[in-house]
Amino acid sequence: MDRQELGAFLRSRRERLRPADVGLPAGPRRRTPGLRREEVAVLAHISTEYYVRLEQARAPRPSGEVLAGIADALRLTDAESGHLHVLAGTAPVRSAPHRRDVRPSILALLERLPQTAGFVTSAAFEVLAWNDLAAALMTDFGALEPADRNLARAAFLGPRGDDGSELYGTADAAEFRRHAARELRAAAARYPEDPAITDLVAELLAGSPEFVRLWEQRDVQAAPMLRKTFRHPAVGDVTVDCDTLALTDRDQHLVLYTAPQGSPDADALALLALLGPAARHEVRP
Structure with a gap:
């Protein structure tokens, strides 16, 4: 049980709610944002003293029933409720490092x-495997050191191009940074002893004020990214549909970028497939 983080997470979720969100009158003399602690306790059917101790990191481990009541009171999403249980120690955390080996069937699928x-x-947002078209569209991952294949590190600490572009020329780098911070917050709770994740978080906290700001929001609900535009040096702007498939047995994700058949974006992808990983070094005529 991570008492300090549990208390901070509860406080952050309480402060984002307004009385009207839970059917309560605003009332006079409300000096702090969000709900009062006693209001959460009433809604969760627990004592105010116990809820205060939870936020102050002084309470013993709450039961699953108590956590369910708090999740309802704070209007937590499924992802936030799951994160709450991880922090409270009522859901399993991973003592082993996160998996980096990719199933052979997934490697074969990429090539097909x-x-x-x-x-x-x-x-931890490490790019573990990729096909030639991903390398042509984004960057030649095979030419990078393993540490430089981390998308979160590239998003927060990576250099910008001469034209000001960042993260492989994507038009939505800021949105991805929000996504990455939320996913890493959840991953750090699932793998509290994994140095690959804890060291990455420490590095980003030390090197990126934007990551510090996003991290302190304690959000864990990452919105799906359905479309993405790359500003590519060889073929110009390419807008792709994004689909992410969870490989739950290894806590990995398979990310697929496609374009509607017959569209200019599909033609651009076809050209990049011909050019291969060297496409990133091509100059658009």
């Missing part, structure tokens, strides 16, 4: 998708 840019990421 010639018109789809595909890659696999770990729980």
